[in-house]
Amino acid sequence: MDLTSILKPEAVKVFSAASSKKRLFQEIGDVAHSAYGLDASVTVNALLERENLGPTGVGHGVALPHARMEGLIKVVGAFVMLEKPIDFGAVDRQPVDIAFALFAPEDAGVEHLKALALVSRTLREPSLCSKLRANLDATTLYALLSEAQSVQAA
Template sequence: MLIHETLVRERCFHGVPGNSKKRVLERVSEMIAEQTPDLDAEDIFSGLIGRERLGSTGIGEGIAIPHCRLENCRDSVGALVRLQEAVDFDAIDGQAVDMLFVLLVPEEATEAHLQILAALAEMFSQADVRERLRLTESADQLYQAAIDYDMEQI
């Protein structure tokens, strides 16, 4: 499964404020719920925080991929987030996080979930892709940079 199958322009957020991991996840949960009427912000936040308690989703190089399974989620839902300022995310390399890809999947979506996570990890492992995403100045540019990368993989 490719990233563009989970990500739409309306779920790309640029310049999101937040001074802590918890506050960022809370705010992003609200923003996703606004764009995805079938999902509840509290359910999203609870799922993401529950997953973080198992171990940080900060994968290094300023990137985090918070993710969880949700009961009311029918299809995989992605949100790409560029933070206003980097926050401590307990990342594996100790670096603060300024870019997130939030992934929500149906409870039963095990294989698809893993495929998307692998695709995201591959995308964010590339320094030039991280740089392209960080140079964006709007949500539209952020979305386009992610989709351009995704289309290059086809």
């Protein structure tokens, strides 16, 4: 599994402002709808339900919201860069400006965990996060994520 198998170029977006976590999830729902045909409101509700179990802000300005959803046949993702960071209840209390959302089939089990581990490992690299934050063009962001994954695999 690599990032390009779960992330389409059209599922990478930059938002100038999201005033809250809920608003960010609405934006992610719209991205998931346009890129994968997922129902935006079902997507938002699934993310909010998971977030109610505990914040998915992993620290250093990064969040990995995720949810299991009915009707999916494989794990898919959406990458969102925020120009203005928002409070996410992250473990280190830093606001979030990088969010990589994952959506998995309800019975995905190991596949879901592998995808979470892959994204977490990739976004744990400070140099990659610096490059992502320095580029607010979706095409460039996708290229950086794809490149980072191929470098890790080598």
